[in-house]
Amino acid sequence: MKRGKKYQEAAKLVDRTRLYEIEEAVPVLKKTAVAKFDETIELNIRTSCDGRHADQAIRGAVVLPHGTGKTVRVLVFAKGIKADEAQAAGADFVGGEELIPRIQNEGWLDFDVVVATPDMMGVVGRLGKVLGPKGLMPNPKAGTVTMDVTKAVNDIKAGKIEYRLDKANIVHVPIGKASFTEEQLVDNYNALMAAIAKAKPSTVKGQYLKSISIASTMGPGLKLVCNKY
Template identity: 80%
Template structure:
């Protein structure tokens, strides 16, 4: 794969044979994120889990102390008083069955997160084939299937991110934006690592976390010292 001039220059700042401490990695990231837009800083973790086994799945959410730097659009599936509550709490869209054809037939997906009250999951389930592959299905573990829609919306707006194992046993989580200070990025990163360490299944055999990489949208990956990050 051929890389542009900026990437090549940025890559010179990273020694691929070194596993960096988190503070060193963040300092380098700030220098390598040189795109003309505010790049997202991402965390990629290769785990020793086998996601084919239900007892080795990890999924959850964490509210980042400094948010994600991204404005998130929230769709809430709710009725009656809960629909009113969702609107009052700042949801961007609120609805019920009438949204099914809009999403199914018109391909409407102008939202980033879906929150649903438990009684609406039968309705949302009909959209599983569309929402599932896009990672948009609400889930109790992520706090997006709940009667407390006010708290769910407040957490998401404050910078709640979801983490979960993908089909290749990797976890990908946004940490913040390149415009954040090093301290903000480090605190967000530490919050995610604390949550992932806490989520470790008791059934895992061998190493839980095999490699941890921080990268910006357009920049090279920076490998972290895993031993120092395993709780």
């Protein structure tokens, strides 16, 4: 794949033969983010888990201290007093059964995270084929199936992100924007990695994480030290 001049220039700043500590990687990363927009900084964490086994499927959520730099639109499925609480907490959309045809038939997906109270999961379950493949299905492990909708909405708006294994047993997660300070990106990285380390399945023996790489949207990747995990 042929890369543009900007990418080739940025790639010269990266030493591909070494593993970087996060504090060393971030300054390099910021220099390589040269696109005309504020690039997202993303981590790719390759694990030794086998997600086909339920006891090795990593999934959870963590509130990044400095958020992701992205405005997150939250849809809450709730009724009665819980719907009022969600609205008061700043949810972008709140509703129930009446939203089903809008999502199913009209293809309405103008939201980034879906929260539901447990009593609404029967309704939300009917949207499994639409929300599931997009990773939008509420899940108790991620804190998106809860009676405490106020906390759920507040956490998400404050920078809560969900992490999960993909089919290749890799976790892909954003930890901020190129415009963040070095300290903010390091803080967010440490918060995320602490959560991933805590989520290590007891059935996984030996080294848990095989490799960690970090890159901006359009920039080259840097490999990080991962033997702490």
